[in-house]
Amino acid sequence: MQTAHSTVPDSGTNVTLKVITFVCFTFIAYLTIGLPLAVLPGYVHQDLGMGSVLAGLVISVQYVATLMSRAMTGRLCDSKGAKKAVSLGLAMCLVSGLFYVGAGVFDSHSPIVAFAILIVGRLIVGVGESLVGTGSIQWAVGAVGLGNTGKVISWNGVATYGGLAAGAPLGVVLVRLAGFEALGVTVIVLAIAGLLLAWRQIPVPAVHGERLGIHHVFRRVVNYGLALGLGSAGFGAIATFITLYYASHNWSGAAFALTVFGVCFCGSRLMFVDTIGRFGGYKVAVVSMIAEAVGLALLGFAPSSLLALIGAGLAGTGFALVFPALGVVAVETVPLADRGAALGLYSAFLDLALGVTGPVAGIVAHHFGFSAVYVGTAGVVLCGGGIVVGLWSKARQHAGTSMLG
Secondary structure (H helix, E strand, O other): OOOOOOOOOOOHHHHHHHHHHHHHHHHHHHHHHHOOOOOHHHHHHHHOOOOHHHHHHHHHHHHHHHHHHHHHHHHHHHHHOHHHHHHHHHHHHHHHHHHHHHHHHHOOOOHHHHHHHHHHHHHHHHHHHHHHHHHHHHHHHHHHOHHHHHHHHHHHHHHHHHHHHHHHHHHHHHHHHHOHHHHHHHHHHHHHHHHHHHHHOOOOOOOOOOOOOHHHHHHHHHHHHHHHHHHOHHHHHHHHHHHHHHHHOOOOOHHHHHHHHHHHHHHHHHHHOOHHHHHOHHHHHHHHHHHHHHHHHHHHHOOOHHHHHHHHHHHHHHHOOHHHHHHHHHHOOOOHHHHHHHHHHHHHHHHHHHHHHHHHHHHHHHHHOHHHHHHHHHHHHHHHHHHHHHHHHHHHHHHHHHHHO
């Protein structure tokens, strides 16, 4: 297998195939995450007899663990290598499956113990998610070269959402047919399969050299992260409130709007991934944010469900390339030895944005209605685009100064 130091050029098809061999680890990890996603709230609320708050906590605690571990896992990728990070992350997914099985054993005897076991398992898989997601990107980039970073990040996103989309309905079927413990066993089997695949892959050596302090890495990527966070507001609003928005207009088909958003998201990543390399991350990010904002505004002002559906699709198309386009230019601000840490910190802004958007949009909806949520998030996304324009201008000035120097 070629590494980042290879001199023999690959065709586009070969690069894509290589990328897929590494982002498949992300797909496996997110499949194990997606399996319990639609099951756990009902299991905690009904089977364990807990309240709706605790039913929500069992889902959100994973994302807290992912957010809090981003910097640590990124640095681990830099220092120990991506293969070790991915393998450790898959091992944590495996352990989470053991905890699911344990919860199923205790649920009828001691619901509180079962709930505590679930919480620990969710914290573990949250860290595993961070390890596999960051490690897979860095492993693939090391194999296909820095020039394909945008393609790697894009395919990794497809693997992420594909794993969640496939896992959620599969988990419901598994629990219905064979009980909650079957879900845990399936997670264990998938994680073992991922570990075996990772073991067979040739590692890409960690990049050695003097590393920046984590606070210096943060300072270099913070503005890109802020732009990402603002650009993600539309996704958070659609995921959280599209059902209630449709209900407020007495429209049917809210679930279909989510499907259209997801299909357009994946289609855009697959069709336009090469535009980042051709036109640059800044330009693609700005165009993407404008498209997302137009889609959100159309959704907010839509007089019919058909136009709302078109708005959701346009928002998905625009949002698709925001993360990879900004990610490419964000990691270029740090030395090679710090790119795992930079990617981890940058990704944390997406986690934070999705956590904040729900409550804030809920307040807006309470005071101004659900239409205002989408019109408002369109403005937020445009603010993110404004930050990108500023960063782009600064980068061009720096490049001009360097050429004169």
